[in-house]
């Protein structure tokens with residue numbers, strides 16, 4: 001039952017984030033009185049046709065007025081957000097059993113720390129994969145969450161983690177400069193600042209490595225099928241986000257499998 005509640009909340013957040021990203025890109029005021037409208041016929045969408053997940057299924061993915069197909073990505077955003085939030089208790093449980101510097105925090109503190117981090121992660125994931133754009137505000141917020149947590153809870157890793165954060169951002173800045181902005185954007189550089197605050201230095205290196213592995217695994221089928229060229233731009237932020245959450249939850253285990261003698 002609690003998983004269902006979390007799924008529903010997640011789907012609603014996903015729906016909101018999809019709309020927010022859309023409005024930011026199309027320069028529609030975020031909190032305008034205008035309700036969401038159909039992209040094709042511009043008809044306002046009734047509240048009962050704007051219920052996450054359910055409405056899409058009920059309308060078979062079409063606008064009630066003009067019957068144009070509603071992009072599947074909106075449905076995907078709601079499902080993914082719902083699932084991620086439903087999986088949050090599992091993540092909190094795994095984090096509390098790992099060796100991260102904040103693992104010893106009680107469950108409530110872990111939820112306070114990880115829930116906003118997850119929501120900002122989802123937002124960056126959608127924003128970048130839909131529009132090839134990362135939000136500076138979200139990147140800064142994620143860094144701030146890590147920084148505040150590091151300075152608030154007694155620990156001795158703050159300087160090391162800040163240093164690693166700086167090094168990781170420098171790696172992305174170097175890639176940005178070497179590819180003259182084509183490989184990595186400045187958005188990726190800013191996004192790279194937050195993961196090392198949460199992960200140890202070892203796991204941060206794993207995070208960097210895994211981001212590229214996931215990116216390659218994602219890009220390979222496109223390259224092989226000839227659908228995308230080697231020079232095609234692929235948003236890198238989503239891979240950094242996915243890699244971060246894998247490292248946060250399973251980093252210890254993956255690291256000990258890859259380097260059993262370290």
Ligand SMILES: [Zn+2]
Nearest residue numbers: 038041063066
């Ligand atoms: Zn329509």
